[in-house]
Amino acid sequence: MEKDAKTRFFWSRERDFTFKTCLRQYFFRYYAGLSPQTGGPRDKEIAILHRLNHRQDWANEQVQRIIRAVLESGNPPPAADILVQELLTAMRADFRDSRNGLYRQAGNASKGLFEHEYQLKVPDHIWKENADRAEDAVRRFLESETLKWILALPPEARLESPKGVEFILDGLPVRVRPGFAFRRDDRIELVHWRMESPLQLDDIESAGRVLYAASKWNVSLEKIQLVDVELSTGEEHRHAVDEDALNFAKEYIHDSADEMQFPLDDPETNTAAEDNFDTTEDDAPCRRCPYLKVCPKWT
Ligand code: SF4
Structure with missing residues (x-):
């Protein structure tokens, strides 16, 4: 039987980076919280943490959504001000939902912001700069020579x-x-x-x-x-x-994939045990790690 796409082994550059950053983060990302309906409270928690985004990645996702809509429509793009308005409206709604913790509600599959989950004190001007950067990116896309050709x-x-x-x-x-x-x-x-x-x-x-x-x-x-x-x-x-x-x-x-499969319990079934994936000794990646609140290094 075909394995679920979430649990099948595959290689990606993102996976490779995570593996090299912290083995435990890699375990959380690719082997934990994948079946929250049948798992225990910690699995459910990890499933929520999977859906956290840093503000920069969130801005990028919003910009990519606009670019995709323009390129897939096959029509000349709307005026820049219209697209920017659409971008900022979506970002404001996402921000509000995240701050209100919607991503934590049962049955809600929306994403949340890392900064809200971990109650980081981010000044308003930093949020504004993030939105400005996204707005500039959309305007630059519309003006670009690449879009013209x-x-x-x-x-x-x-x-x-x-x-x-x-x-x-x-x-x-x-x-x-x-x-x-x-x-x-x-x-x-x-x-x-x-x-x-x-x-x-x-x-x-x-x-x-x-x-x-x-x-x-x-x-x-x-x-x-x-x-x-x-x-x-x-x-x-x-x-x-x-x-x-x-x-x-x-x-x-291929070498990277071999390394990733080495700590598995069974590479055939792609199953893994948490204890085989060490936490990193470097604290720097922990500051941006979505799994910090379930990680034994900090709990
Ligand atoms: S908090 Fe640090 S040690 Fe724990 S999983 Fe994340 S990066 Fe690894």
Whole structure:
């Protein structure tokens, strides 16, 4: 029988980062609180903590939602002020719901803010800056040269816009976020809009996107172009991944997956015991860890 997507093993760059940051956080994120209906109180608590977002990630999610709606509509975008109004209205509603603890109510699957859950004292001007950054990103997206060339493409050039996809790399399920895919001239272009500033491109993540595109559209490497757009400036960064970098990434991904499977009770069934995943000795990651209140290092 096909295993539930939540409990099947897969590799992703995000999973790799979490594994390297703290083994216990990795356990909480990928092996705990996955069946809160049948689990005990701690499972239910962890399931709630899974849905916490830091304010910067939340702003990014809201911006990505607007970008997705524009690109998927296939129509010319509405005026910037209309989209910004929509963004800010949604952010205000999310903020209010999170502050009121809606994400903790039974049957409510909404997300909450880490800052509210842990009662961090965040001054109003910091929240305002977060919203301003999101507003600037939406305006920059609408003004960008990248959006202009995308809108000029014929509808059949738009290939797909998945949030995340899974593909098989030499037998290993791998999840990537390839970006919006377009056919442009004789190339496949994968476009990511990014709020990180300054932009730091990750070679392994880039290789994962290329590996996915090569397997999906059966095209050679030189026909795949990655386009990362910095939303703080509107600048478009074009880059490709060569054969050597791709081979390095393949080896890295398989080694990383092997390391992740080492502490499991049973790699076949992807089952794990909490005690096999140590807490980190470094306190820095704990300050941003959503699982802090259930972590034995602090309780
Ligand atoms: S609170 Fe710290 S030690 Fe505990 S899971 Fe989170 S990062 Fe790891």
